[in-house]
Amino acid sequence: MSIERLQAHFGFTRMPFGRELAPGMLLATRAHAEAVARITWVIDEGAIGVITGEVGAGKSVAARAATAALDHRHLVIYLGNPAVGVRGYYRHIVASLGGTPPYQTSAVIAAAVERLQMERSERGRRVCVVIDEAQLLGQDQLDELRFLLSDEMDSRSLFSLCLVGQPTLRRRLKLGACAALDQRVALRYHLDGMERKETATYVQHHLTLAGRTDAVFSDDAITVIHQTGRGLPRAINNLALGALTAAFADGKTIVDERSATTAVTEHAAD
Numbered sequence: 001m002s003i004e005r006l007q008a009h010f011g012f013t014r015m016p017f018g019r020e021l022a023p024g025m026l027l028a029t030r031a032h033a034e035a036v037a038r039i040t041w042v043i044d045e046g047a048i049g050v051i052t053g054e055v056g057a058g059k060s061v062a063a064r065a066a067t068a069a070l071d072h073r074h075l076v077i078y079l080g081n082p083a084v085g086v087r088g089y090y091r092h093i094v095a096s097l098g099g100t101p102p103y104q105t106s107a108v109i110a111a112a113v114e115r116l117q118m119e120r121s122e123r124g125r126r127v128c129v130v131i132d133e134a135q136l137l138g139q140d141q142l143d144e145l146r147f148l149l150s151d152e153m154d155s156r157s158l159f160s161l162c163l164v165g166q167p168t169l170r171r172r173l174k175l176g177a178c179a180a181l182d183q184r185v186a187l188r189y190h191l192d193g194m195e196r197k198e199t200a201t202y203v204q205h206h207l208t209l210a211g212r213t214d215a216v217f218s219d220d221a222i223t224v225i226h227q228t229g230r231g232l233p234r235a236i237n238n239l240a241l242g243a244l245t246a247a248f249a250d251g252k253t254i255v256d257e258r259s260a261t262t263a264v265t266e267h268a269a270d
Contacts, residue, residue: 053191056234193231
C-alpha cells in the first residue's frame with residue numbers, strides 16, 4: 001500500500017491518527033482534561049501525584065500536555081526508562097540540571113540533592129519529575145524517591161513528583177514496603193477510556209487535522225471501532241487507520257462497518 005495514494009484517495013493533507021501531534025493539537029476529552037488539570041495541580045503544589053490508566057489510555061500524552069503549558073519558572077525532568085536503576089535516575093537528574101554526574105553512587109546522590117536545592121533557592125524554579133512506566137520501578141528506586149522527597153524532614157519537597165503507570169502501580173504502592181511513599185501521595189487519578197460520543201469526536205478531530213471536515217467514517221464503523229478499542233486512544237488510532245486502509249483497498253470513499261470489521265479482524269491476528 002502506498003501512503004501517498006491513500007492520502008490522495010481520501011483527500012488528506014497529512015495522515016490522520018498519528019502520534020506526533022503538538023500538545024495544542026490534542027483533543028481535550030473529559031478524562032484527558034481532568035488528568036491534565038490534576039497533573040498541573042501536583043506541579044503547582046510541589047506534591048506527589050499518581051496517574052494510572054490502561055495501556056494506550058493517554059497517560060503520557062496528558063503528562064506531556066500538562067508540562068508543555070508550564071512557564072519558565074518550572075523545569076521538567078522526564079524519566080522514561082526504569083531499567084536504568086537508582087544511580088541512572090540520579091545521574092539523569094544531575095545532568096538535566098546542568099551538572100556533570102559523578103560516577104560513585106553516594107556522590108551522585110549528593111550532587112542531585114545539591115542541584116535540586118540550587119534550582120529552588122538560587123534560580124527560583126520549581127522542578128517537576130515525571131516518571132513514566134512507573135509500575136516497573138524496583139523497590140530500591142521507590143525507596144530512593146522517598147528518601148529524596150524527605151530530604152528536608154517533610155517541611156517541603158525539593159521537587160514535585162508525578163508517577164505515571166499502569167493500574168498495577170496503585171496496587172504496588174499499597175503494599176507494606178511502599179507505605180511510607182504511599183502516605184505522601186496527595187493525588188491519585190485513573191484515566192478511563194473515552195465514551196462512544198467522545199470516540200466519534202476524537203476520530204473526526206484527527207480527520208479535520210488531516211484536511212477533511214466532513215464525515216469519512218459511518219456511525220456503524222465508529223461503533224465497531226469504539227467497542228473493540230474500549231475507547232482507548234491508542235487502540236482507536238490503530239483501528240481507525242486499519243479501517244481507512246481496508247476502505248482504500250476496496251476503493252471506497254467512506255469507511256463503513258465492513259471496513260472497520262476487517263480492521264478489527266486484522267488487529268486481532270497481529
